[in-house]
Amino acid sequence: MLAVFAKAIGKPPEELRLPAMGSNNSKTPEEIVHKFQSLYPDSAVYNLSHGNFMALSHEDESPIHPRSIVVLDDIFCIFMGALANVADLRHHYGLPRQATEAMIVVEAYKALRDRAPYPPDQVVKHLDGKFAFIIFDARTYTLFIARDREGSVEFQWGMARDGSLVCSDNPTLIMEGCGQACAAFPPGCIFINGSGLISFDHPLHKVRSVVHEDDSGNILSVYFQVDLYTKIPSIPRTGSAANWADAAEVKRE
Numbered sequence: 001m002l003a004v005f006a007k008a009i010g011k012p013p014e015e016l017r018l019p020a021m022g023s024n025n026s027k028t029p030e031e032i033v034h035k036f037q038s039l040y041p042d043s044a045v046y047n048l049s050h051g052n053f054m055a056l057s058h059e060d061e062s063p064i065h066p067r068s069i070v071v072l073d074d075i076f077c078i079f080m081g082a083l084a085n086v087a088d089l090r091h092h093y094g095l096p097r098q099a100t101e102a103m104i105v106v107e108a109y110k111a112l113r114d115r116a117p118y119p120p121d122q123v124v125k126h127l128d129g130k131f132a133f134i135i136f137d138a139r140t141y142t143l144f145i146a147r148d149r150e151g152s153v154e155f156q157w158g159m160a161r162d163g164s165l166v167c168s169d170n171p172t173l174i175m176e177g178c179g180q181a182c183a184a185f186p187p188g189c190i191f192i193n194g195s196g197l198i199s200f201d202h203p204l205h206k207v208r209s210v211v212h213e214d215d216s217g218n219i220l221s222v223y224f225q226v227d228l229y230t231k232i233p234s235i236p237r238t239g240s241a242a243n244w245a246d247a248a249e250v251k252r253e
Contacts, residue, residue: 001057001069001168002036002053002056002170003165003167004033004051004053004164004165004167005052005164005165005193006029006050006051006052006162006164007164009050009143009193010143011143012157013196013224015211015222015224016159016181016183017163018181018209020178020179020180020181023179023180024179025179026158026178027160027161027176027177028162029053029164032166035177036055036168036173040055042057043055043059046069052136054136064130065080065082065154067079067169068102070100072103074137074138074139075106075138075139077105077133078133079101079105079131079133080131080155081101081148081153082129083101083129084128085129089108089127090104093107093108095107101131102133105127109137119203120144121198121199121201124190129148131147132145132169142192142194143165143193144190144191144192145190146191147186148187149200150188154170154171155169155184156169156182157174157182158181158183160177166178180220180221183221186223188226197224205226205227205228206227206230206232207227208224208226208230210222
């Protein structure tokens, strides 16, 4: 799978760019999408507004981590993996037995966006399984990304030459498209384009970047981990007056 979001929409962490400082071996978003299509001619590609793309192929798909894509009410979702508590989640959200994992996480997102009596970490925490998913709300330009706490499903993110956010489960594609400006998406975390990275197990603690340097001080790579010694000043835990999606909404430019 592949998802590319323009810099103004995706708002990727600037730390992703650190290993690539001084180099220019990344590609443009169009070049990355073209490469994906050449690798997977059977892929379905959604050309969204403002240079955003979402694409999926079932080629080389793991039987235990299948890929799927759904579009419901202008919400695009790519889901990889499987949930163990599908029946409970269908019942919780009032969905029919035919509802897939991708449909379930879209419904969970809609509940957060429209009713939001609790923060997003509480909902993702209730997803039991091995998964990674990307949700893009084309109405509010909200991007919502999550990966299970074990990092069971291969999932990378990086920055294209123009600063666009690139996500894929193909490490080779990410490396070719983003050069060194890429990293594994941190397990147990959520990324919202208006709020940044959040740990759904430790939502009150910051998620920080950690760089790996060589003996000369050159940055070789970067990864993200929860800083259990630093707390975020405050996160509203109750009340629906301030919808979390309002903060995450990205205005059209």
